[in-house]
Amino acid sequence: MLTRDRRETVRLFRNRLTEAMKAADMNKSALARVSGIDRSTLSQLLSTDNERLPRAETVASMAKSLQVSLDWLLGLSNEARLGAAILKDSIEISLTSDVPTDECLAVWHKEAVGYKIRYVPAGLPDLVKTQAVLQFEFQSFASKSPIQAITASEDKLEYSRLPDADMEICTSFQMLETFARGEGIWDGLDREVRLEQLDRIATVMDELYPKLRLFLYNGLTHHAAPYTVFGPKRAAIYMGQMYFVFNTREHIRTLIDHFDGLVKAATIQANEIPAFIEKLKRQI
Known part of the structure; x- marks a missing residue:
């Protein structure tokens, strides 16, 4: 059974993934293509019924494609930009x-x-x-x-x-x-x-x-x-x-x-x- 903190992490990940896709003007098909992940997997991650976080390499691939930081996508940071972009x-x-x-x-x-x-x-x-x-x-x-x-x-x-x-x-x-x-x-x-x-x-x-x-x-x-x-x-x-x-x-x-x-x-x-x-x- 998922703890409340775990459910909150999954919810925050889903919300930030949706936000990043909107900011990047990418739909599910486009993100799946550039990230190299299965579209059905992405649809499952965006579903409100989903209660699991994806594998680390999947999150990393999506973060790179969306030009956001991995920590932000997982709710560990409030700064969405990549470190290099912040310094630049x-x-x-x-x-x-x-x-x-x-x-x-x-x-x-x-x-x-x-x-x-x-x-x-x-x-x-x-x-x-x-x-x-x-x-x-x-x-x-x-x-x-x-x-x-x-x-x-x-x-x-x-x-x-x-x-x-x-x-x-x-x-x-x-x-x-x-x-x-x-x-x-x-x-x-x-x-x-x-x-x-x-x-x-x-x-x-x-x-x-x-x-x-x-x-x-x-x-x-x-x-x-x-x-x-x-x-x-x-x-x-x-x-x-x-x-x-x-x-x-x-x-x-x-x-x-x-x-x-x-x-x-x-x-x-x-x-x-x-x-x-x-x-x-x-x-x-």
Whole structure:
């Protein structure tokens, strides 16, 4: 028969496991996959009828996958973060003069395989841009050449085609309207290039849906600076030639909530993108 203390330990473990999964934006299938444990075992551990703690190696594997400390998961500590994360500053600055920004992004994407990536672009989403648009945008850019931009775009698109890729993109529908009209930074971009780019967006989104999803919100009611959240690993806010990179659970959770709010407020859903693109093309 379980003692009261034992039951409390099991209850606390279950609650903290549930909390950590929510913070990491992971469901049971995802956690079971990255932790290497059986999904039925995980379901049993989360059941209120469960009265047993898992084996030590199982707890350790889940703690590592969820980026929380083993002691916290077992109720032995009130500090959820890993020791290395506590000692590390909660914010880093990634400058293009130190390590090429695209190399940092490639590493961050690789580390986030299996987690959902949330992406608010500064303009059009990089991974769907045509070479002609990238040539136009980066012909005079201070810290990146057109060739570098094209390579980075292809790398992002290749990542989105991975079996475990899961990416949501959110921007305003006014951004696409501005591009379609050839206004703002796209002033002077040929009509045919703009039409080709719109076709490219529709094609890629249709090909990779539902693991790649684009949502469009109204820029008159909502606003977002460009940023990317790499699952529970980190969040990076783009400042122009540099990224502010957040590593703490609290910062990452705040940006996840902000992004999810944009998705909730979206006036054009992911499955409506092709129709919206066709509407834009008719207006050019």
